Amino acid sequence: MKKSTGIVRRVDELGRIVIPKEIRDEFNIYEKDPIKISVSGSSIILEKYKAKECTKCLTKCEDRDKFCRNCGEEIK
Numbered sequence: 001m002k003k004s005t006g007i008v009r010r011v012d013e014l015g016r017i018v019i020p021k022e023i024r025d026e027f028n029i030y031e032k033d034p035i036k037i038s039v040s041g042s043s044i045i046l047e048k049y050k051a052k053e054c055t056k057c058l059t060k061c062e063d064r065d066k067f068c069r070n071c072g073e074e075i076k
């Protein structure tokens with residue numbers, strides 16, 4: 001669903017734009033949060049990035065399980 005906010009921002013000389021505070025607040029985006037950038041046709045899509053994390057130790061986890069390899073072995 002595409003919703004227009006009516007907000008227009010200019011790209012600065014370093015290629016940056018500012019995401020308005022109202023939008024950051026709505027999506028719980030805080031300073032230093034990683035943002036995923038993708039392209040679909042002629043649209044640029046920004047999404048808050050959430051890496052998969054182990055439920056127990058909160059480290060990044062590549063597996064589809066809820067636990068990283070080390071914690072999974074511990075639990076077994």
